Each structure stands twice: as structure tokens, then as C-alpha cells.
Amino acid sequence: MARxxxxxxxxxxxxxxxxxxxxxxxxxxxDNAGGAGSPGEDDAWGGVLGVTKGLYRKFPGxxxxxxxxxxxxxxxxxxxxxxxxxxxxxxxxxxxxxxCLDQIYNQxxxxxxxFGGKAVTPVVIRTMYGAGLRAAAQHSQCLYxxxxxxxxxxxxxxxxxxDAKGLLIQAIRxxxxxxxxxxxxxxxxxxxxxxxxxxxxxxxxxxVREGGDVTIVTLGRMVHHSLEAAGELAGAxxxxxxxxxxxxxxxxxxxxxxxxxxxxxxxxxxxANPRCSLATDISALAAQKAFGSLRAPIELVTAPHTPVPxxxxxxxxxxxxxxxxxxxxxxxxxWAR
Amino acid sequence: MTGTxxxxxxxxxxxxxxxxxxxxxREFEERVHKEFATGEIPGFVxxxxxxxxxxxxxxxxxxxxxxxxSTHRGHGHCIAxxxxxxxxxxxxxxxxxxxxxxxxxxxxxxDLSKGMLGANGIVGGGPPLICGTALAAKLKGTGGVSVAFFxxxxxxxxxxxxxxxxxxVWNLPAVFVAENNGYAxxxxxxxxxxxxxxxxxxxxxxxxGVIVDGFDFxxxxxxxxxxxxxxxxxxxxxxxxIKFTRYYGHFEGDQQTYRADxxxxxxxxxxxxxxxxxxxxxxxxxTRDDLAAVDTEVSALIDRAVGEAKAAPLPTAxxxxxxVYVRY
Numbered sequence: 001m002a003r004x005x006x007x008x009x010x011x012x013x014x015x016x017x018x019x020x021x022x023x024x025x026x027x028x029x030x031d032n033a034g035g036a037g038s039p040g041e042d043d044a045w046g047g048v049l050g051v052t053k054g055l056y057r058k059f060p061g062x063x064x065x066x067x068x069x070x071x072x073x074x075x076x077x078x079x080x081x082x083x084x085x086x087x088x089x090x091x092x093x094x095x096x097x098x099x100c101l102d103q104i105y106n107q108x109x110x111x112x113x114x115f116g117g118k119a120v121t122p123v124v125i126r127t128m129y130g131a132g133l134r135a136a137a138q139h140s141q142c143l144y145x146x147x148x149x150x151x152x153x154x155x156x157x158x159x160x161x162x163d164a165k166g167l168l169i170q171a172i173r174x175x176x177x178x179x180x181x182x183x184x185x186x187x188x189x190x191x192x193x194x195x196x197x198x199x200x201x202x203x204x205x206x207x208v209r210e211g212g213d214v215t216i217v218t219l220g221r222m223v224h225h226s227l228e229a230a231g232e233l234a235g236a237x238x239x240x241x242x243x244x245x246x247x248x249x250x251x252x253x254x255x256x257x258x259x260x261x262x263x264x265x266x267x268x269x270x271x272a273n274p275r276c277s278l279a280t281d282i283s284a285l286a287a288q289k290a291f292g293s294l295r296a297p298i299e300l301v302t303a304p305h306t307p308v309p310x311x312x313x314x315x316x317x318x319x320x321x322x323x324x325x326x327x328x329x330x331x332x333x334x335w336a337r
Numbered sequence: 338m339t340g341t342x343x344x345x346x347x348x349x350x351x352x353x354x355x356x357x358x359x360x361x362x363r364e365f366e367e368r369v370h371k372e373f374a375t376g377e378i379p380g381f382v383x384x385x386x387x388x389x390x391x392x393x394x395x396x397x398x399x400x401x402x403x404x405x406x407s408t409h410r411g412h413g414h415c416i417a418x419x420x421x422x423x424x425x426x427x428x429x430x431x432x433x434x435x436x437x438x439x440x441x442x443x444x445x446x447x448d449l450s451k452g453m454l455g456a457n458g459i460v461g462g463g464p465p466l467i468c469g470t471a472l473a474a475k476l477k478g479t480g481g482v483s484v485a486f487f488x489x490x491x492x493x494x495x496x497x498x499x500x501x502x503x504x505x506v507w508n509l510p511a512v513f514v515a516e517n518n519g520y521a522x523x524x525x526x527x528x529x530x531x532x533x534x535x536x537x538x539x540x541x542x543x544x545x546g547v548i549v550d551g552f553d554f555x556x557x558x559x560x561x562x563x564x565x566x567x568x569x570x571x572x573x574x575x576x577x578x579i580k581f582t583r584y585y586g587h588f589e590g591d592q593q594t595y596r597a598d599x600x601x602x603x604x605x606x607x608x609x610x611x612x613x614x615x616x617x618x619x620x621x622x623x624t625r626d627d628l629a630a631v632d633t634e635v636s637a638l639i640d641r642a643v644g645e646a647k648a649a650p651l652p653t654a655x656x657x658x659x660x661v662y663v664r665y
Binding site for chain 1: 462
């Protein structure tokens with residue numbers, strides 16, 4: 001039975017249900033319990049934003065705090081995955097990939113191929129991403145394009161509590177290494193989530209709004225901004241089809257192409273920086289495989305090619321907003337050869 | 338350095354196995370050295386010749402529930418952990434019949450069913466991984482121990498130091514084995530390692546650190562036995578620093594202009610196989626005939642491995658795209 005819970009609670013519930021179901025699932029990360037070795041509470045935090053709160057008491061010995069040593073504990077999660085556990089490691093902010101990326105992209109991602117198909121590495125790396133919390137340049141990046149580029153990794157970025165639960169359960173059950181991106185500005189978003197366990201398959205984009213005039217392809221927090229824009233545009237007589245990718249690797253090319261073939265107009269909305277991004281990748285896909293259907297140039301709505309700024313006025317300008325999305329849609333809708 | 342008469346405790350079979358494995362590594366590497374010069378072997382190859390006492394001294398204390406992570410100089414660790422020698426040779430030749438079906442090569446030979454987590458092209462790539470296998474063994478209660486082999490170069494990598502810290506913090510059944518062959522590529526460890534010895538760093542991570550004569554199988558075996566027993570019994574991690582010389586360059590093709598004449602000296606005076614033979618024949622546990630029989634057997638094994646590798650099929654276009662994911 002569905003009831004409204006937050007994105008944060010949905011992730012916590014997915015972890016709890018999978019830990020209940022499967023003893024090999026463990027959770028580790030900095031302050032994931034919170035307070036290890038300290039004189040006060042030993043489950044003080046449940047992660048820096050409280051996502052893993054309560055799991056430490058529910059599953060004794062299976063929620064591990066770590067030193068601030070991302071290479072060591074992300075690598076340990078990967079090693080443990082090769083040895084029969086299903087670890088869910090938390091890379092607190094994806095911006096910290098710089099201190100542990102080798103273990104992810106040279107080790108976990110490549111074991112299966114390098115070893116001729118003989119390795120299985122069912123590790124999940126949960127990580128926070130995205131701007132909006134005035135956390136500035138080193139705590140606000142998107143960076144999923146970096147991981148999407150790497151063969152051997154799967155990359156997931158849920159936009160709703162429902163998807164967060166179902167995609168995380170799939171990630172934990174999946175036999176490949178999965179990067180699970182949680183947008184920090186969505187943690188308090190509420191939505192209907194079934195109490196029972198369910199898995200959402202990877203590589204199946206979600207058409208969150210149907211429309212015949214313009215296709216908007218997006219993911220994560222930008223799904224909500226795109227839906228807001230689409231709602232306003234409907235009042236102006238422009239019907240948008242909004243596609244939430246859910247996973248960037250695998251990428252659901254069919255759903256994107258089918259929609260573009262129908263509308264002939266494409267706007268890609270991506271919070272990441274624009275070079276070598278999902279936005280450019282998807283526009284290349286449409287240009288290559290749906291060229292004959294396109295009736296207007298593709299518009300990209302992205303962050304600028306800058307670090308994420310601190311000051312609220314600057315950060316608000318940095319993040320693609322419904323107004324910019326609306327303008328882009330109008331541009332392609334009104335395009336005339 | 339530790340030196341010991343403990344070898345009298347090893348059985349005749351154990352001694353024969355240790356000799357066979359060391360001899361297999363030596364023959365394998367000498368043969369790869371020779372064959373590489375013909376141009377038939379592609380890519381980068383880093384030879385372990387001269388270092389056999391380390392891999393065998395450590396791994397002869399391990400079983401299949403124990404895991405090791407290796408380095409770019411990984412052939413010796415693979416053989417010592419029981420990876421099939423013919424499949425390894427085929428892999429080095431890039432053949433479909435290789436350990437990794439020709440998709441890994443010398444630097445990525447692995448056999449997870451034997452607890453061999455792979456040679457590794459990244460210096461310092463292994464220590465975090467064995468923290469994970471050690472954690473899995475601890476949580477599952479298998480009694481397994483995990484060993485990270487790494488070089489003097491990797492002893493300066495953050496991953497190695499972070500992993501030693503984590504292993505103590507989590508009290509993991511782990512052993513860190515620093516194989517100090519004197520050079521990180523061309524750079525002398527006497528220059529690049531800021532402490533006098535790599536083993537000195539153990540103190541900083543709350544674990545015992547032991548310096549071992551890497552030319553002496555028995556010294557390595559004894560030190561490893563203590564560290565591995567300690568780990569297996571829940572006593573936590575240890576650091577061993579195995580000191581020796583590699584007989585060849587960083588990789589095949591290295592002109593080694595940075596070196597003095599230490600290889601000649603080591604081959605003549607210190608060689609681990611010669612020392613092993615001297616000691617076991619002196620104590621009378623094995624005879625020259627016993628050892629000669631092993632030599633003949635090993636020589637035939639390596640001949641067969643090379644012959645099979647050269648005759649084996651190359652991978653096909655279909656192999657390019659498989660095994661990226663379990664399912665995608």
C-alpha cells in the first residue's frame with residue numbers, strides 16, 4: 001500500500017528492506033552510523049543528511065562507519081563485493097570522487113572485462129550530487145557524465161521517492177557495480193511509495209508527461225523543473241512530452257527516439273556542465289538516429305561551463321530553471337525554416 | 338632481518354611443493370623474457386624473477402579461502418596462488434584460451450575462484466581491495482585472511498597507507514606485504530621512501546612491522562606464518578617488508594642504465610633457489626635427484642604452456658563486446 005514518504009525515507013526503506021531480505025547486504029561510509037568511538041551516541045547521524053539513520057540499530061554489525069579514507073573504504077566495498085557481499089558504500093558527495101576514482105573506474109568497472117567474464121562485483125556506491133544548497137564548488141557538482149562515460153558502470157539518478165526506492169532495490173540486487181546518484185535538494189520531497197519491496201529495471205526511462213509538440217529529455221531534479229515549465233507551456237498551447245531518464249547507463253535510447261520521431265522537436269535539460277555531458281550525448285543521439293524527424297535545431301538547457309558558485313544569486317542563475325526551460329521549448333516550437 | 342631454522346618443521350612434501358612453485362615461477366619468467374625478445378608477446382611485461390621466495394613464502398601459508406591482491410609484477414603471485422600456468426601463458430600471448438580470454442594480459446591475470454584478485458596495473462590498487470575481502474571473511478566468519486602484495490613504489494601511495502589504517506581500525510584479517518626490490522621503475526627506494534624502512538611505517542598504523550630477507554624462502558615463510566596466524570586468530574593486520582632485487586628491468590625492454598651490478602651479485606651469491614637447494618640438501622630433507630626431477634617436470638610444463646599458447650586461437654570480433662556487464 002502506498003503512502004507519502006520523502007525521498008530520504010524511501011532510500012532508507014530500500015536499504016532496510018534489502019538488508020532484511022539478504023544478509024550479504026552491508027552499508028558503509030563516513031558517519032553512516034555516526035559517532036563511532038565517540039563518548040556520546042554511536043548512531044548520532046545516520047549519514048551527513050540522515051539517510052541511513054536507524055539502520056545501525058536495526059542491523060547490528062552491518063552498518064560500518066569509516067575513517068575519512070574514500071580510497072580505502074570504497075575500495076574495500078569493491079573488494080568485499082568480489083568476495084560475496086553486496087556492499088552499499090556511501091561516497092558522501094560525488095565531488096569527492098577525486099580521492100577515490102581509481103577504485104571505481106580502474107578496478108570495479110573493469111574487473112569483469114579484464115578478467116574475461118570471471119568476476120562479479122555487486123557493489124552500490126550511493127552519492128549525493130547537485131546544486132541548490134549553497135554548498136559551493138566542491139559540494140554541488142553533478143558529475144554523472146564522468147561515470148556514464150565508463151564501460152562497466154551503471155549510473156542511476158532517481159527523481160522521485162518512488163523511483164529512489166525501486167531503483168535502489170534494483171541497484172542492490174544488480175550484479176554489476178552501480179553508481180547511485182541522490183540529488184541533495186530532493187531529500188525532503190514527498191511522494192507516494194508502496195510499503196512493499198519492488199524493483200524498477202534499469203534502462204527504462206519514464207514518460208512523466210505526455211505531449212505531442214516538444215520532447216523534453218531530463219533527469220534528477222531537472223525533471224521537476226521541466227514538469228513545471230511544461231505545465232505553464234500547456235497554458236500557452238504547447239504540449240511537452242517529458243522523459244525522465246532514470247538511468248544514464250544503460251540509456252533508454254528507444255523511448256527518447258520514439259518521442260523525438262513523434263514531436264520532431266527536442267530540448268535536453270541537464271543540471272551538469274555542458275561539455276561532454278548527457279545533454280550533448282542525447283542531442284548527438286537524436287541528430288544521428290532521428291535526423292529525418294527533426295523539425296527544429298535541438299536546444300540544450302544546462303548549467304554554464306563554470307564551477308558551481310556560492311552566493312545564492314549566482315547559484316540560482318547557475319541552475320537551469322523552469323523559465324529557461326520554457327524559453328528553450330518556445331524556441332524549438334516556434335522554429336520555422 | 339629475521340632468519341630462522343624453522344624449515345625443519347616443513348614436511349618433505351611442503352618443501353617439494355615450495356621448490357616446485359619457485360622453480361615454476363623462475364622458468365616461466367626466464368622463458369617469457371626469452372620469448373618477449375622475439376616480438377611475439379604484445380604489450381608490457383614485468384618479470385618477477387629473483388623475487389620467488391616472497392610469493393611462495395607467503396602463499397604457501399594460504400589456502401583457497403584466503404585472498405591476495407597483486408601488482409603489475411604479478412606472474413609470481415598468480416603461480417604461487419595456484420592460477421593455471423598454461424592459461425597464464427596463453428593470456429600473456431593474448432589468446433582466447435588465456436586466463437582472461439585475452440582481454441586482460443600480463444597485468445590483469447586473475448582467478449577469483451582461487452582467491453587471486455588480479456595482478457593490477459595501478460600502483461597501490463590492491464590494498465583497498467583486500468580490506469574488502471578481509472571484511473567479507475570477517476563478517477562471514479570464514480577464517481580467511483587477505484594479503485596485499487605491493488611494491489616499494491606503492492608504499493608511498495595514499496591508497497596503501499589509508500588501507501593499513503582502515504585495516505587496523507576495522508581489525509581486519511589482513512597482511513600487507515611490501516616487496517621492496519629497490520626500484521620504483523627507475524627510482525631508488527632509498528631515495529623515494531622517506532623512512533629508513535617501509536616496515537617502520539607499521540608503527541604509525543598500530544601493527545607489527547617486520548623486515549624480511551627476501552632471498553630466503555624460510556625467513557619469508559616464517560614471518561608470513563606468524564603474520565597470517567595472527568590475522569586468522571583475530572589479532573589484526575601486520576606489515577612485512579620483503580627486501581630483494583629484481584633480476585630484470587622494470588619491464589621488458591628496460592635498458593636498466595640506472596642500475597649498478599647488483600643483479601650479478603644477487604644471482605651469484607643470494608639467489609633464493611640456490612639458497613633453498615643448499616639448505617634442504619644440507620639438512621638431507623631433499624636430494625639433488627629430488628630437485629632435478631622437479632626441474633625436469635617444470636621445464637616440460639613451461640615448454641607445453643608456450644607451445645599451447647602459440648598454437649591457441651586469437652580472440653574473435655565477438656569477444657570485443659562481451660563481459661562488460663553481467664547484464665545490461
